[in-house]
Amino acid sequence: MCGFFETKELKCELESRKRRKAKQKAKQGLLGRSAPARQTTDSEDIGPKTAPGELEHCTSKAHYLRTSRKGYLCQLAQIERQQARIRAIRVAIDEEQANLLLQEPVPKDPQKHHSFGNSENIYEDKGKLLSTGSGDPALKV
Known part of the structure; x- marks a missing residue:
């Protein structure tokens, strides 16, 4: 409403204002049905x-x-x-990997700076590899 002009609210404007105001109010039927709140102790x-x-x-x-x-x-x-099965499989895999890490030998002597795995001690002769893999496209130069 403007102070300079004499105005009158129309009936449709009054009804729409009442509808908007009614929408903003909380519905009384839903207030008692909300989930019970659980208090936490987090600061x-x-x-x-x-x-x-x-x-x-x-x-x-x-x-x-x-x-x-x-x-x-x-x-x-x-x-x-299905999701429970997948979770159980993931837990089993994680436990298995943790056990494998625990089984790997660790050098007990602190003076030993390097620890090589057993697979690194087993090498393959390059000459033998070149002679047996002559048809291998990965060995072409």
Whole structure:
């Protein structure tokens, strides 16, 4: 409204202003249904945390896109089982690689500066390689 002119609000303007104001209010039915907040003890993160539940909701929504939308509950369960199997395989591989690293011999003498693996002690004669691999395109000059 302008102070220089005498104006009057139209009926449609009044109704649209009321609709906009009503949209800005929180819906009373949804206020009591929010997820219970879990308090944390982190000093930099002050406030409630509902992230794990929200993240799980996003996960199931993302998995739903990979289904045929018919009998999707069984398909979602199958996707979760596949991911659990993949996680178990990754853990097993990581443990196996850690065990291999532990089994590799380390020189016990601190005066030894270099440690060569057993495979480096087994060499291949270049002359023999050139004579047997005459048809090999990698050996052409």
